[in-house]
Amino acid sequence: MKKSIKTINPFNNQDIKEYKLHTAQQLSDILECSNTTFYNWRQTSIKERCRLLMNLAQILEDDKRDLAKLITQEMGKPYLESIAEIEKCMTLCDFYATNADDFLADELIETDASESFISYDPLGTILAIMPWNYPFWQVMRFAIPTLTAGNTAILKHAANVSGCAMAIEKLFEKAGFLKGCFTTILASHDAVENLIANDRIKAVTLTGSEKAGQSIAAIAGKHLKKTVLELGGNNACIVLDDADLDKYMDVIVHARMQNAGQSCIAAKRFIVTENIYDDFLKRFKEKVAALKSGDPMDKHTTIGTLARADLGETLKKQIEDSIQLGATVVTGNKLNKAYFEPTILINITKDMPVFKEETFGPVAPIMKVKTSEEAFRMASDTNYGLGTMVFTQSIETAQNYIDTIEDGAYFVNELVKSDARLPFGGTKSSGYGRELSKEGIHEFVNKKTVFINH
Template sequence: MKSINPATEEELASYQPITKEEALSAVDHAHDAYAKWKDLGFSSRKDIIVRLASIFRENAEKLSKIITLEMGKRISESQYEIEYCAKICEYYAENAEEFLKDQAIDVEGARAYVQHTPLGVLLGVMPWNFPFYQVIRFAIPNIMAGNTVLMKHASNVPQCAEMIEKLLLEAGLPSGVYTNLFIPTEFIEPILSHKKVRGVSLTGSEPAGASVASIAGKNIKRSVLELGGNDPFIILEGANLAEVVEKAIKGRMVNTGQSCVSAKRFIVVEPLAKKFIAGMKKGMAKMKMGDPMDEETQVGPLSTERAAVKLQEQVTSSIRAGAKAILGGDRPKCPGAFFNPTILTGVTPENPTFDQELFGPVATIHVVKDEAEAIELANNSSYGLGGSVHTTDIERAHEVARQIDTGMVFINRSTKSQAELPFGGTKNSGYGRELSEMGILEFVNRKLINQLTE
């Protein structure tokens, strides 16, 4: 497992995967740890996770550099990611006990309530694009709930994977409560099929989600999937175009466009189309590409050379099928996994990329005649993760938002993640929720206790 800097193509480190026997032994160790961890009080768990938040902040500079060097995220975004991890830790440390308290049920002639108890050993399969945050948003609420976690991280961010486990142990987490597994993909099935593993959460591609869900279903294990997205960004009459263009560019270019929940399809009504397109083109064209360690860089590399090659294949196939690149469409002539900021128009439903996720700095712009057509186009996707609606008519925006078939819709802002807000999608974007109170309830047993009083 190699750690390669995508900006320079330099190999930074390499790691030897563990054997299948070692992986299965880790399952047993996590199960043994669960037997003790589940009975530890919330106060003791809280102390450890609050300490972890402090460790994140104390080591923010070092951790941010690891992210940037390993997967190419701009350094300012890496710094934000580490701070966000600290906030998630604090959020669940403060609220987990309240979220999981007994829930009384008003029923005549009986005393009834629901008790929330942990399930046991959970498997996490996480991606590279937010290598600390994705792990933390799954692991921390479940650890606070009393579960133990086995983590199969993306193979191109092994330094991040190793560091997360080290930080948790430094914070005082007992051995076995969180275990990093350097394993190949083919080990997922025997681990998830193990009788001591009770559930799985995967964030990643649609094919990966389908495969893991199939294994979980066959073994009657609980699963949560957060998969791809093709988020609509709808611009209606009354929108402040100067503000909307700025939000649109930021929403598309976050993490160099490598975010499941970033704005990808820009749907604009005809009266605003010309000015919006001109603003997007001007803004994206002047973005500075370069070293992601440089604070002034606005466009970094993609995560790997393979990712850049795949994106080029998608863009080329889209253009061959009739789309037009009004900006970019190709890669710069320089070392590294870079891709020029790109805008595509004319991506019709017949185009091969119409219903594909373009994971990089590529925006597609669609012009529609009215609100009804905007809603229809927004929902014409196999994905349903997030989306946004932009107009100064707030009541109208809420009415449109209610009709968008996604897990999240934001008004006058791009889709974002926040500890207090449930995160997840519908359709081929997956199922289940992370973050908020909903996130901590995904992997607990909601047990009814009922006593007759009459």
């Protein structure tokens, strides 16, 4: 049975560090500590919790270069993107420090009672299972609202970013949060299954694949535990005839290629109307050709490696299977260890893997359609429902299609992105529940009805 985890730099394939998995006894002790801490933490005033958030923001600012370096070493993201990820976590601290008091205040409701209201009470210890692609942001966007609501948290992170996972625990400690408020565990899938079954875990949140979501939801459902699932995405980027390519081409390319395409909300399918198609393809190809690969620690590098070499093999198969069905490679499709060359595919049909499956890497399938109606119809032809982006100068046209898109997000003339001020989540195979904003802090609370007659 596996007893340790080794992290490896995907750029140079060098070992970074080996971590021992927690034993069953250690996991039991962590769970007991987290549960005990909850009863103290829930009594801590919201004002004090918010003060600690501001401490956390300052420490993120002070340590951001070291933390960014750790992200880049463990999963290959360009260093400047890693810096941006840490800075985004700081905005999250600021947002909830400013708004948590309002979000968690009793909501007065007029009824026949002398007094009636909704009280937002924390649930207890929440288990988070998180992915490697945004190793700080994904964790913080769960942890910050969840802890601020008065819960405690246990993190099971992806094995290849174990260093980031341990660093996050230290950040909360350093900021002054009670011991047991936030704890990282290094554990196997079997151990996680046992944790979910434990009465002291009150709910589970997972960001990951559709398959992982189904598995965790089944286990949690068996034990009647609430889940929030943020799963895969197959976001369409619709480009209509009147799109302003001069203004938005950089945004469109960034929507696919940031983080080497390893984002659930990246543009995965480009659906372009025929009158603008040739111009779009020419410009897109030029922008992709200008991306610079190399050492992700180099500030000039704009496209990093994939997080692991095996991810490239999966991507390669999806592309090759699509070529068998008639897709044509315009550029790219070369794999060298963990580096996958940015790839553009055309002659796309809806039965190809690159159209109907989630592709987690720098691959842009571009489909030509005749009309706006066809473009929106194709965009909706997916099992996923995370987000859709539309580029057009006719805001009225974009607004007319809002209710035809079933996704959790609809962005016009902008890439789909998460923002602390807005709820984030999906529909269909992209999961359920919401993170961020007021909705996010309310996911793991007991919305208690209080009815008082004098």
